Amino acid sequence: MKKEMLINVRQAEECRIAIVEDGVLEELYIERTSQNNYVGNIYKGKIVNLEPSIQAAFVDFGVGRNGFLHISDVEPQYFRQGGYDPKEMEREEAERNSGNGNGNRRRRFSSRPRVKPPIQEIFRRGDEVLVQVIKEGVGTKGPTLSTYISIxxxxxxxxxxxxxxxxxxxxxxxxxxxxxxxxxxxxxxxxxxxxxxxxxxxxxxxxxxxxx
Incomplete structure (x- = not known):
């Protein structure tokens, strides 16, 4: 396997790094000096608003714009705050996905259970939450957050x-x-x-x- 790292800094305000394996692009990183980059950073934030209609919370994590946290990015440890047992929910989801009715097992696994309690039953305004920025904000939209920390x-x-x-x-x-x-x-x-x-x-x- 041939693995290469290609670095392009032709433009002073932008650095691009590509990881190529056997001629196939595997990873691409772009960093611009003209803007703040929060992706990957971990913060202790506070829930400032809840939107049950879109099952999301808005989090103040100290950078000026509130971040967007969807229920799909809330890990099970927070379910306890709503009186739910995360282990029990994971077991139910595993049993639900164990077969398709014809005796065939689905080869599908995720650490995140697909069935989750409503976000308004997990969080309240003022609750503290540990989050990681997974996507920069675009336009007037704030950054996308996740409680699934990855280092x-x-x-x-x-x-x-x-x-x-x-x-x-x-x-x-x-x-x-x-x-x-x-x-x-x-x-x-x-x-x-x-x-x-x-x-x-x-x-x-x-x-x-x-x-x-």
């Missing part, structure tokens, strides 16, 4: 809400995936935290993953 390293991605170990979907070799998952489990990751092995960690040793 990337060189070889691993820390995902506190995941609660398990996994391997990037881009790594499609079953033997390699099994090997990497076993290596992670041997490291005894802290209980309750989730880790995903990135494609860059494919040929790394257990020591490399441990350092990351």
């Amino acid at each position: 990337p390293g060189r070889y691993l991605v820390l995902m506190p809400a995941l609660g398990r170990v996994g391997v990037s979907r881009k790594i499609d070799d079953d033997d390699v995936r099994r090997k990497l998952r076993d290596m992670l489990l041997e490291l005894n990751p802290p209980k309750g935290l989730g880790f995903i092995v990135r494609t860059a960690g494919t040929e790394r040793t257990r020591k490399d993953l441990s350092r990351d």
